[in-house]
Amino acid sequence: QVKSCHLSASLLGEDSEISQEQLYELLKYAALGKCHNAAQPSWCRIYHQSHLAGVVVVVLHEMSQLHFYRFYLQFKHLRRMFRHRFTLAPSANFPVSLYGEGTNLKPQNTSQGLTSTSSECITKSSDLQCDPIIQRYGEKKQGLTSYTLTLEEQKKNDYPIEGSPGCKGYVSTECDQQRTDSSPLFGLDCEMCLTAKGNEVTRVSLVDARGQCLLNELVKPESTVVNYRTRFSGITRKMLLPVKTRLSDIQTRLKKMLPHDAVLVGHSLNSDLQALEMIHPSVIDTSLLFARSEGRRFKLKFLAKAVLGKEIQCEQKLGHDPTEDARAALELAQFFIEQGPTKVAELNLEMLLTAEKLAEVSQNKAVLQPQGCGFQEQLNEPPPLSKPCFLDCLQVTGHKPLLLGRQGLDSSGLCQSNLSTSNKQILQRALEDVPLSKFSIIQFSLGPEYLASHLHAGLQEKVRSKLTDMLTIYAGPFEENFCMKSVKKEFGRCGPIQSLTVVTETFQPYVCIQYEVLEAAQLSVECLHGAEVAGSCIKVQRPVTAAMLDCNVLIKELELDAENEGVIYVAGLKKSLTETDLQEEFSQLKDLETLFLPKDLQSGKHRNCCFLKFQKTQSALDALEAINGWTMKGSKLRSRNALAPGHLWRWIWQMNHSNEKQGKHIFYEKMEQLSDSEQDLRKKVKKLDQNIRKLYRSLQNNTLCVVLFPGVN
Numbered sequence: 055q056v057k058s059c060h061l062s063a064s065l066l067g068e069d070s071e072i073s074q075e076q077l078y079e080l081l082k083y084a085a086l087g088k089c090h091n092a093a094q095p096s097w098c099r100i101y102h103q104s105h106l107a108g109v110v111v112v113v114l115h116e117m118s119q120l121h122f123y124r125f126y127l128q129f130k131h132l133r134r135m136f137r138h139r140f141t142l143a144p145s146a147n148f149p150v151s152l153y154g155e156g157t158n159l160k161p162q163n164t165s166q167g168l169t170s171t172s173s174e175c176i177t178k179s180s181d182l183q184c185d186p187i188i189q190r191y192g193e194k195k196q197g198l199t200s201y202t203l204t205l206e207e208q209k210k211n212d213y214p215i216e217g218s219p220g221c222k223g224y225v226s227t228e229c230d231q232q233r234t235d236s237s238p239l240f241g242l243d244c245e246m247c248l249t250a251k252g253n254e255v256t257r258v259s260l261v262d263a264r265g266q267c268l269l270n271e272l273v274k275p276e277s278t279v280v281n282y283r284t285r286f287s288g289i290t291r292k293m294l295l296p297v298k299t300r301l302s303d304i305q306t307r308l309k310k311m312l313p314h315d316a317v318l319v320g321h322s323l324n325s326d327l328q329a330l331e332m333i334h335p336s337v338i339d340t341s342l343l344f345a346r347s348e349g350r351r352f353k354l355k356f357l358a359k360a361v362l363g364k365e366i367q368c369e370q371k372l373g374h375d376p377t378e379d380a381r382a383a384l385e386l387a388q389f390f391i392e393q394g395p396t397k398v399a400e401l402n403l404e405m406l407l408t409a410e411k412l413a414e415v416s417q418n419k420a421v422l423q424p425q426g427c428g429f430q431e432q433l434n435e436p437p438p439l440s441k442p443c444f445l446d447c448l449q450v451t452g453h454k455p456l457l458l459g460r461q462g463l464d465s466s467g468l469c470q471s472n473l474s475t476s477n478k479q480i481l482q483r484a485l486e487d488v489p490l491s492k493f494s495i496i497q498f499s500l501g502p503e504y505l506a507s508h509l510h511a512g513l514q515e516k517v518r519s520k521l522t523d524m525l526t527i528y529a530g531p532f533e534e535n536f537c538m539k540s541v542k543k544e545f546g547r548c549g550p551i552q553s554l555t556v557v558t559e560t561f562q563p564y565v566c567i568q569y570e571v572l573e574a575a576q577l578s579v580e581c582l583h584g585a586e587v588a589g590s591c592i593k594v595q596r597p598v599t600a601a602m603l604d605c606n607v608l609i610k611e612l613e614l615d616a617e618n619e620g621v622i623y624v625a626g627l628k629k630s631l632t633e634t635d636l637q638e639e640f641s642q643l644k645d646l647e648t649l650f651l652p653k654d655l656q657s658g659k660h661r662n663c664c665f666l667k668f669q670k671t672q673s674a675l676d677a678l679e680a681i682n683g684w685t686m687k688g689s690k691l692r693s694r695n696a697l698a699p700g701h702l703w704r705w706i707w708q709m710n711h712s713n714e715k716q717g718k719h720i721f722y723e724k725m726e727q728l729s730d731s732e733q734d735l736r737k738k739v740k741k742l743d744q745n746i747r748k749l750y751r752s753l754q755n756n757t758l759c760v761v762l763f764p765g766v767n
Contacts (some may be wrong), residue, residue, distance in 0.1 A: 055136040055759050069111055071141040072097060084109045084758045085493050090665045093265030095365060107564045107754040108492050112746060115499035119735040124517045131747035136761065139291030139617045139699060146493060178689040185399040186345040195394030197235025202317060202336050213324045214333045225305045225427045226333045229316050237315040239263045239382030243376040245287040246327040249277035255329045256289045258304050259376035261384055261603045267377050268311060272297045273304055288373020290317040305332060319387045321354040352403060358382040360406045361389055372630055458483055459497030481745045485752050498745060500738050524605060525575050530564030532590045540588040541565055549574020550661040573623035577608060580693060612697040621696035624681055625663040628689050636664060639686055645673035
């Protein structure tokens with residue numbers, strides 16, 4: 055949340071999960087901005103970043119989405135103050151990914167037992183004169199024109215040159231060489247396949263200086279494909295079958311898109327320009343920019359990780375992503391220009407590469423090593439240097455980040471632990487120190503006694519059980535030989551049904567229906583209670599259990615949740631309708647912003663419901679009135695206010711479809727202990743919520759505040 059609303063982030067449904075990299079993008083741009091060459095996040099926008107007073111990250115140590123929804127009513131202030139909420143993709147060690155591994159952080163002030171740390175610069179090497187980067191560019195920072203390749207360098211590295219014998223028929227971008235230090239940078243990358251003619255382009259990506267993708271296009275080769283090189287290109291025969299775009303179309307588009315003084319950036323960019331059959335005078339080649347001795351070159355994947363702290367070209371993905379590679383090359387060039395040769399040389403990339411290779415060899419040979427006798431120790435090598443992390447990136451602002459917490463911020467000893475310090479003391483220090491800092495990380499914790507694995511398992515079972523009860527309704531009584539098909543059809547108009555069974559323990563038959571979404575269950579209670587279904591006037595109710603006594607309160611609070619503001623749920627859709635069909639049908643609704651059509655996460659098939667998000671709350675209310683009773687393609691629609699944000703819908707589905715065969719008996723012995731602990735836990739969470747409110751209210755206007763539930767994994 056940004057006080058005064060400078061953040062725009064509207065992800066609905068399946069897109070409401072973000073990765074660490076996306077969170078990193080947000081924090082980096084908020085902290086650094088355009089003046090330090092940081093790009094707008096790819097998944098949201100911060101308007102008027104230069105007006106931001108600061109960035110505050112609150113980390114709730116080892117708490118997860120499970121805790122948030124188990125204690126949803128206790129987190130009253132948190133859910134009302136923060137309008138944007140996303141599921142964070144799991145990771146092995148989230149704090150390390152944010153703070154970096156082995157970052158050189160030293161205690162700055164440990165009064166009252168608190169740990170407050172600030173990032174220090176990496177120690178300079180005593181002698182950088184022998185570094186190839188310093189030998190080539192000198193020690194002083196220079197403008198981008200100093201790093202563009204000269205004509206001789208282009209010839210030497212096989213770049214297409216105007217008038218060269220091998221460039222007959224090549225197309226010029228018609229850009230001139232009147233570049234300046236303020237000329238715009240563009241990242242370019244291509245994927246190629248092998249054809250009868252040689253290397254031909256199959257995909258082209260172009261990004262601007264902010265990292266925004268301007269072009270990402272598949273291209274059909276002119277000649278017969280001999281090898282698609284799918285492992286590296288990610289291109290398959292099936293992907294290219296419907297493609298009509300040819301190389302000449304791409305050449306024309308690039309000529310139109312590039313201004314006269316454009317500087318193209320790429321990694322071994324000569325290969326891309328050769329495949330594009332294009333000539334461009336102003337280029338920065340990152341494989342040459344980060345110079346090595348004896349003509350050797352660093353790989354883009356290594357540079358992205360060592361310099362930017364980014365993982366690209368992951369083995370889990372099929373082939374390289376040219377947009378990702380283009381953006382990585384662009385950011386490497388921007389880093390080099392912004393930081394200067396000395397800063398880059400201090401990274402000691404050769405040492406990092408050696409350490410990385412040793413680590414790989416050590417990992418491969420670990421099985422053969424006697425315990426306690428590491429490969430690195432045998433070779434008597436120094437430990438690998440730390441890679442630049444997020445906090446190091448903040449050095450360029452001249453402001454030192456503030457870290458407050460009572461737990462070690464990572465397993466590598468980033469912050470010293472002092473478990474005697476309370477959340478109250480941390481809050482007090484935060485209220486004093488955060489206004490003086492441009493970037494702050496505040497870590498609260500419930501305490502180690504509440505983090506035991508069996509307590510976590512018990513909480514998970516309780517949440518799963520309560521969600522199941524909220525998704526379940528009982529309807530009846532029906533006649534002895536009632537028509538099940540009619541019942542299923544009528545209740546199916548409220549939303550997707552997961553299971554429907556007949557209850558035989560009663561004098562007259564009842565049915566038990568479990569829905570896939572909360573809105574469907576609530577809609578059936580509201581619409582069908584007292585209605586005539588299958589020839590019987592029926593009652594519709596939820597299960598009556600101790601956990602469900604506050605169900606109505608919870609439903610009301612979910613409706614009022616800031617995440618659901620302006621969002622409505624529509625059921626009774628025909629499954630044959632596509633998203634395009636629905637966009638057309640609902641186009642008459644005023645201020646419609648987003649439409650989300652849920653899919654079964656296993657089969658990929660559309661459900662018979664959708665969510666509509668409106669720009670204004672009143673427009674959503676008007677749409678509710680208009681849609682109820684609306685007939686679409688012969689099907690009568692039902693609608694109500696949304697209860698579950700997109701990320702919660704996905705989470706509910708995962709909980710319902712995981713561990714379905716797992717019995718409840720394994721938790722039985724622990725439930726009594728959990729009940730006692732949970733009473734204390736509720737009080738702790740409520741106090742934690744109050745601490746967040748106090749901290750948030752103390753922040754200056756235009757402060758970006760992010761609250762993280764990183765979990766244990």
